Amino acid sequence: MKKFGFILLSFLLVLCSSSNDSTEVVDSTTTLAQVNNDSQDSTTTTVNTSSTSVVESYVYDKEKMSPFTGLEISNELWLKRPRRVIAFKIDNNYNARPQSGLQEADSVMEILVEGGMTRFLAFYLDRSSDYVGPIRSARPTDPTMVRPYGGILVVSGATAGLIPAIRELGVPVLEEVSSPTMFRIDERIAPHNLYADTELVREYVDSRGFLFNQDVNPLYNFGSNQNNWNPGANRLTIKYSEKTTVIWKLDTDRYSRFIADGYAPNTEAVAHNFITRDGYEDILQSPTVVVIQGPLYNDEATTLPSVLTVGVGPVTIFHEGKYIEGTWRRNDISDPFDFLDSDQNKIEVPPSKQWIHILPLNGEITISDN
Secondary structure, eight states: OOOHHHHHHHHHHHHHOOOSSSOOBOOOOOOOOOOOOGGGSOOOOOOOOSSSOOOOOOOOOTTTBOTTTOOBOOHHHHTTOSOOOEEEEEOOSGGGOSBBSGGGSSEEEEEEOGGGOEEEEEEESSOOOSOBBOBOOOOTTHHHHHGGGTOEEEOSOOSTTHHHHHHHTTOOEEOOOOTTTEEEOTTSOTTSOEEEOHHHHHHHHHHTTOOOOOOOOOSSOBOOOOTTOEEOOSEEEEEOSSSEEEEEEEETTEEEEEEEETTSSSOSOEEOEEEOTTOOEEEOEESEEEEEEEOEEEOTTTOOEEEOOSEEEEEEEEETTEEEEEEEEESSTTSOOEEEOTTSOBOOBOSSOEEEEEEETTOEEEEEOO
């Protein structure tokens, strides 16, 4: 296997390339390391919002706040801790829309898969849903994003050999189990019809003796520093491939999601909705959108397209019509990310629910004010 130094050197060569039309392929291996999260426990920020100095202080309190949003949780939720982090792999084929449970998750990540399509990781810690799905199979990038939380990955299955490889990286995996924990619905055709109840999944993994991680920390720093944000981000277009483009439009204080799917009967951008168990349907929204970009590579064991999430790469954060561009750094899949601006100052993500895009370097981000 190639060593990490070779990966980083390859990645730097990618960044130096002047071509945006080709896809760089990089072989990737990662090693597990002991996580040092002490620096993530608290963040204090001083903010100057006008000519008059205004000081706002934000301190992350892991006992009272969500590691996914940076927001204080209610006493009712606090009394349920400690709880497991559970990440559900959710389908994004047009036959799987509208999905369920994404609107209830603590956080959602969107990751490229084969064919230029994307799938989601829906994370649950303090929140819950009795109707999450459709659940699909794992992909090689998944453990690199679940591992920092010490979470359990819930999937329908995976390509041969991938599940053991994910477990070797320190990420427990739960595959399809019988009803009522997981269940197939009649309204959808297989394989787009597997759903789950988050609390029954918790009970199931408890009864099976899965490892339990109580020390759950944020994936990156939260804070209220708005000094170096740029205006003009009322609309953002994120192009994963010729087949998948996501559009976020600012609606008051949050972004509404639209999707253009080259595989769908209608390839024009349409509202991307969720649907509840009782049939209520509405558009997916998020106050904050985070885009983490990394080199595209073919996983050694499965040859599936994956995105490298260790090393360095571009990051862009959107919130309330403003944005910050910078660089992310991470040494190991167990570690959190460091976000730095062009002056090498830490970027702090506003406490809020986030939709996190894991985007290849050759993906495109277009920012506009209308």
